[in-house]
Amino acid sequence: MAQPNAAAQSSIGSPSKISVELIINGVETKLDVAPWTTLLDALREHLDLTGTKKGCDHGQCGACTVLVDGRRINSCLTLAVMKDGARVTMIEGLATDGVLHPMQQAFIDHDAFQCGYCTPGQICSAVGLIAEGKAKTAEEIREMMSGNICRCAAYPNIVSAIQQVMGAS
Amino acid sequence: MINFEYARANDVADAVRQIAADPTSKFIAGGTNLLDLMKEDVERPARLIDITRLPLSDVEETPDGGVRIGALVPNSDLAWHPLIAQRYPMLASAILAGASAQLRNMASTGGNLMQRTRCFYFYDTVTPCNKRQPGSGCSAIAGINRINAILGTSDTCIATHPSDMCVALAVLEAKVHVAGPGGERVIPFADFHRLPGDAPQRDTNLDANELITAVELPADGFAKNYTYLKIRDRLSYAFALVSVAVGLEMDGNTIRRARFALGGVAHKPWRDEAAEAGLNGKVANPEIFERAAGLVLRDAKGFEHNAFKIELARRTIVRALIQAAHGTPQSQNNKKIA
């Protein structure tokens, strides 16, 4: 029979914390989290990286969208312990050397937000969308961005911003 | 969410051993349904067994021309996989009609099969629900039941199974491979999910100690004449009120073989073999499609807020069959129907 691994052993005796290592915006980061800490709460509450927002906490709004190993996911519906070893990129990690990521710049150029609460999730989702390379038309962008709700309804401008980046890439 | 312990499974045997050793434990894959339900206190496992590191992420051809899909293949990877996109486009279309791009990146093939109903009362722990708490009663029957079932209901539960992917898997007659303490077994898709009967707490015939390892598709993917038509309250990121998956084998205008299944209307993807058989050998036309829809819905029973689903299902079946028979090009993004 297989030996229980380190994570299994360290889980004995709730509520013990588990050590995980995440590569957060390119920086190796060790943290001790209780098993029930979502990735979203680990970022916001443990690492004080509050750019990523909590809207619904149930996968229904997309405000918590981050990139894990380059793929967009809802950080509210995964546990930090499950992502041990993963590369996590959020809104704080998109700019390089003080220069905004093209998607951030495009959101500004197109006025693609009002209150801004959904925006970090929208931008991470849009970066994930472009990496996937499936959406080409405005209609396809709208369909594949449907996981990001904007209560201010900045949708037309969000689509324009994404099209600007697609046109450039 | 209650406090719980966390462990990782090292291999399939280890996963099965761990779950058998602790009946209060549960597997976690994508987490998109389980964590949601744990936050609502609907699910209260004392221990989560993380299966995401098991080697079950391959999509491979089988010797008999089919495809074997590992239980951990994410929904998005499956939908875009060339073997699925080209040979099983109905399955790809059904998957892409579900949830959102982010959720599909997380959701696993096995987890999608095991996702639980979206019945409002199942989620609301202050109301009676036989599925959540056997014997407590069903709040939906005389409550808000707009999203509930019209076929195969019982007087203990009128919940639906919410999956889109599973509707296509029912048409494709997939097989579910599972591993348990007693070894491996294969469950035909039609026998995987259950009707509520008098045990609505059981969604499937998977035993509590069993792990889904793979879903196997037979060679026949109905790649030429197919559709997945999903009707919902908004165009995207919403569960089906009614959906229909169709696969036809055509010879000119004549239907050689018909299969179709409904989602959003029952406790499992709903197939009616008598209605399918009535189409075989016939020239495709709206009248025979109307007849097939009538047959499927002959025993349909509506409740206060969902009786509209009977007529909606009839129209969706007819339209889906017309689309499939014509080989209408399908676009995931443009929901207008040619």
Ligand SMILES: Cc1cc2nc3c(=O)[nH]c(=O)nc-3n(C[C@H](O)[C@H](O)[C@H](O)COP(=O)(O)OP(=O)(O)OC[C@H]3O[C@@H](n4cnc5c(N)ncnc54)[C@H](O)[C@@H]3O)c2cc1C
């Ligand atoms: C906002 C929202 C919208 C959604 N919209 C849709 C939609 O429109 N259409 C649709 O079809 N779905 C929709 N979904 C549901 C989504 O498809 C499911 O949550 C997902 O498929 C579950 O997969 P998972 O891997 O995340 O499962 P998990 O949450 O990890 O697990 C779910 C259950 O399956 C069990 N399990 C997981 N893997 C295995 C295995 N290999 N063997 C045995 N048991 C296992 C777990 O123990 C758990 O009980 C939506 C979800 C959300 C949150």
Ligand code: SF4
């Ligand atoms: S329909 Fe089923 S899931 Fe909904 S309240 Fe009744 S018993 Fe519970």
Ligand code: FES
């Ligand atoms: S906070 Fe995660 S989807 Fe709303």
Ligand code: FES
């Ligand atoms: S900008 Fe306000 S919610 Fe999108």
